[in-house]
Amino acid sequence: MNNISTLIGEIVDVKTSGEAIFRGTLIEVGQDIIVLFDDENFIYIPLLHVHRINLSDNIDETISDPNEASLKKIEAISYRKTLLNAKGIFTEIYVTGGNSLHGYITEVLSDYLVFYSPIYKTIFISLNHLKWLTPYKQNTTPYTLSNKELPVNPPSIPLLHSFEEQLKKSEGKLVVLDTQVTSMKVGVLKKVNNGFIELTIVNGENIYLNLDHIKSLHLP
Incomplete structure (x- = not known):
């Protein structure tokens, strides 16, 4: 556990790769990932892409406590465990460019994951370049698509190790x-x-x- 853990429970600003800035309550700190709650969603950010964390300077701001975690509780949270835990859950992720991706993680390999999106279908994403992910709330699907339109089990494809x-x-x-x-x-x-x-x-x-x-x- 690193000294960032002293900020758990505080409202913080987090600057990440791509110049994005998130504000929320620091919920959890793992060896290579942090979890924020921004009053609506849980945001999982790999430490690889965290440039800065500091206490929010808005002293009057309040963020309610989350009712329940978006992913099941992991005793020792890590980036890989988070990805495995998110498999099959509709999720928003950000990799690059101006738009995030919406869909779900279907597989996690040694250094990449497989993501299924209603727009791009199957995408292979390097684990080193996923900037953050936010699981959707329960019973929510991207664009309100049905399981038939966005199947939970897309056709399987041969996958290699790396x-x-x-x-x-x-x-x-x-x-x-x-x-x-x-x-x-x-x-x-x-x-x-x-x-x-x-x-x-x-x-x-x-x-x-x-x-x-x-x-x-x-x-x-």
Whole structure:
């Protein structure tokens, strides 16, 4: 347990990667994750993406105590345990760009997870690049879709142990990287080698992207 735990029960401001700032009551601190409650939702933030935590300077602000946790209680909370606990629960997550993703975690592998979204369907997301997640309240679904429209058990797909191996499996296919339909993030994945991805973009040019900075993979 780190010294951040001294702030448990206090209203804090948390600045994260992507310049996002969250304000809420610090509910729990794990070895690699913190939990906030912002009066409506629980927000789970990996410490990897926490830039700053400080007491809120709004001394008149109050936040009610949560009635119940959005995920079942974990004795020793951690990032991985949180993800496993969230499997099958409708969840909002943020990875990159201007919009969060809505759907649910279906699998958690060694260094990536599989997320099923009504918009993108199956997305492979690097664990190093998930900035935060917020489980929906019970009996809530994204866009009020039914289980038929957003199935809890989507068709199973072969999964490999690591994110890099899953990328290699997509060689020769049209891919969208980082859920960003831009000229430099959409193309045919030609090769994954020596930490770089070779991508043929729409004009036929080959570009090379550093694998460490690839946040997600989607096959349209």
